[in-house]
Amino acid sequence: MNKTVKNASEAIHDIKDGVTLAAGGFGLCGIPENCISALVEKGVKNLTCISNNAGVDDFGLGLLLKKKQIKKMIASYVGENAEFERLTLSGEMEVNLIPQGTLATRLMAAGYGMPAIFTPAGVGTEVAQGKEVRKFTFNGVEKEYLLEYALEPDFSIVKAWKGDSTGNLIFRLTARNFSPVVAMAGKITIAEVEYLVEPGELNPNEIHVPGIYVHRIFQGTNYEKRIEQLTVRKKT
Amino acid sequence: MLDKNGIAKRIAKEVKNGMYVNLGIGIPTLVANYIPKNINVVLQSENGILNMGPFPFEGEEDADLINAGKQTVTLLPGAAIFDSALSFGMIRAQKVDLTILGGMEVSENGDIANWKIPGKLVKGMGGAMDLVASAKNIIVAMQHVNKAGESKLLPACTLPLTGKKCVKRIVTELAVVDILPQGGFKLIERAPGVSVDQIKRATTGKLIIEGEIPEMVID
Numbered sequence: 001m002n003k004t005v006k007n008a009s010e011a012i013h014d015i016k017d018g019v020t021l022a023a024g025g026f027g028l029c030g031i032p033e034n035c036i037s038a039l040v041e042k043g044v045k046n047l048t049c050i051s052n053n054a055g056v057d058d059f060g061l062g063l064l065l066k067k068k069q070i071k072k073m074i075a076s077y078v079g080e081n082a083e084f085e086r087l088t089l090s091g092e093m094e095v096n097l098i099p100q101g102t103l104a105t106r107l108m109a110a111g112y113g114m115p116a117i118f119t120p121a122g123v124g125t126e127v128a129q130g131k132e133v134r135k136f137t138f139n140g141v142e143k144e145y146l147l148e149y150a151l152e153p154d155f156s157i158v159k160a161w162k163g164d165s166t167g168n169l170i171f172r173l174t175a176r177n178f179s180p181v182v183a184m185a186g187k188i189t190i191a192e193v194e195y196l197v198e199p200g201e202l203n204p205n206e207i208h209v210p211g212i213y214v215h216r217i218f219q220g221t222n223y224e225k226r227i228e229q230l231t232v233r234k235k236t
Numbered sequence: 237m238l239d240k241n242g243i244a245k246r247i248a249k250e251v252k253n254g255m256y257v258n259l260g261i262g263i264p265t266l267v268a269n270y271i272p273k274n275i276n277v278v279l280q281s282e283n284g285i286l287n288m289g290p291f292p293f294e295g296e297e298d299a300d301l302i303n304a305g306k307q308t309v310t311l312l313p314g315a316a317i318f319d320s321a322l323s324f325g326m327i328r329a330q331k332v333d334l335t336i337l338g339g340m341e342v343s344e345n346g347d348i349a350n351w352k353i354p355g356k357l358v359k360g361m362g363g364a365m366d367l368v369a370s371a372k373n374i375i376v377a378m379q380h381v382n383k384a385g386e387s388k389l390l391p392a393c394t395l396p397l398t399g400k401k402c403v404k405r406i407v408t409e410l411a412v413v414d415i416l417p418q419g420g421f422k423l424i425e426r427a428p429g430v431s432v433d434q435i436k437r438a439t440t441g442k443l444i445i446e447g448e449i450p451e452m453v454i455d
Contacts (some may be wrong), residue, residue, distance in 0.1 A: 024300070030300065079359030124347075125365065
């Protein structure tokens with residue numbers, strides 16, 4: 001089964017105005033750079049974006065924000081982006097902030113075919129407003145849990161380190177982060193990879209996302225891989 | 237009175253051999269510098285690392301290897317990488333022994349507020365709500381009073397909560413304080429040169445003082 005497409009613009013050709021789009025990455029680490037550029041170029045609007053973060057002003061999802069292509073952002077932390085502040089304070093964009101583990105697990109639930117999860121994160125806080133609360137005894141302790149629904153994006157875009165033409169994906173280091181659950185949640189999932197190889201070249205024991213979850217795959221180009229916070233120590 | 241590094245040094249004494257520990261951003265990150273070399277501790281970073289190492293040497297940084305604060309880091313021998321759902325899975329399942337995080341306010345029943353100031357820009361809670369809702373043991377590293385001189389150890393939090401009844405211990409520039417199961421801040425230790433009266437004045441919530449309060453021992 002060959003899922004290879006030529007490039008990002010072919011991969012995203014049917015992403016239309018108003019869709020819900022999930023993107024992998026943590027900060028700028030492991031973001032689908034090529035797909036984001038193609039979406040900026042295509043100019044699709046009114047997107048609902050699901051991503052842990054919203055990029056920085058001039059990179060990552062920040063590029064879509066700058067062009068006002070995002071109507072609503074679902075994220076856990078957006079502190080790195082000044083344009084985000086302006087758009088939310090002016091009411092030009094809607095924001096739904098949810099706990100990071102809840103976000104990851106709601107995406108996971110979609111990929112695992114579970115409509116909802118129960119999590120203790122946010123119990124007793126404003127995150128719990130309007131949500132069903134149930135008590136469970138788990139690990140020997142009775143606690144309250146919130147019902148949270150699976151997140152089912154119309155499209156998911158992720159970047160992997162290696163992938164084969166059948167869609168199997170392997171991620172590198174912490175560039176894995178949200179990407180596997182984002183990939184598994186999408187009704188249509190697009191993967192861009194640093195190395196696109198033939199079936200049989202990846203070790204089956206090392207696949208992070210099996211190709212059944214991936215609908216289109218392409219060889220990415222010109223990765224910038226920006227570092228948000230360069231922290232180093234001196235050799236002594 | 238302790239500076240930030242002093243608070244981190246004192247908290248490092250809470251880290252014991254064999255623990256899996258999650259360190260938050262700010263003072264908690266500094267704790268890693270003071271964990272005794274002769275004990276075995278595994279640092280968890282919620283973006284998907286166990287056995288996280290120190291910052292890389294100049295020129296050896298890797299854009300694909302960062303911590304939850306988006307800083308470049310390294311891996312130690314025996315490290316494991318995993319996705320975000322699994323990372324919060326192990327947090328929820330209480331496999332992580334100790335969580336150290338910063339705070340804006342803590343109440344005398346252990347509620348914590350550390351993610352939102354109404355009227356100011358809201359940046360998001362990140363993983364803080366997940367961590368405080370599930371952690372077995374939470375130590376909060378923070379200043380005893382805010383910039384306006386008001387106590388951050390309160391009868392009840394005034395800011396939107398991150399989690400309820402979860403904080404076990406607070407280490408500030410003035411004191412080590414435990415939250416009692418029935419409520420109340422129990423004074424455990426004074427910072428070097430700080431009097432019990434100073435701590436009383438800086439604490440609005442119910443402060444419980446029993447017997448002589450020892451001064452912290454920090455090397």
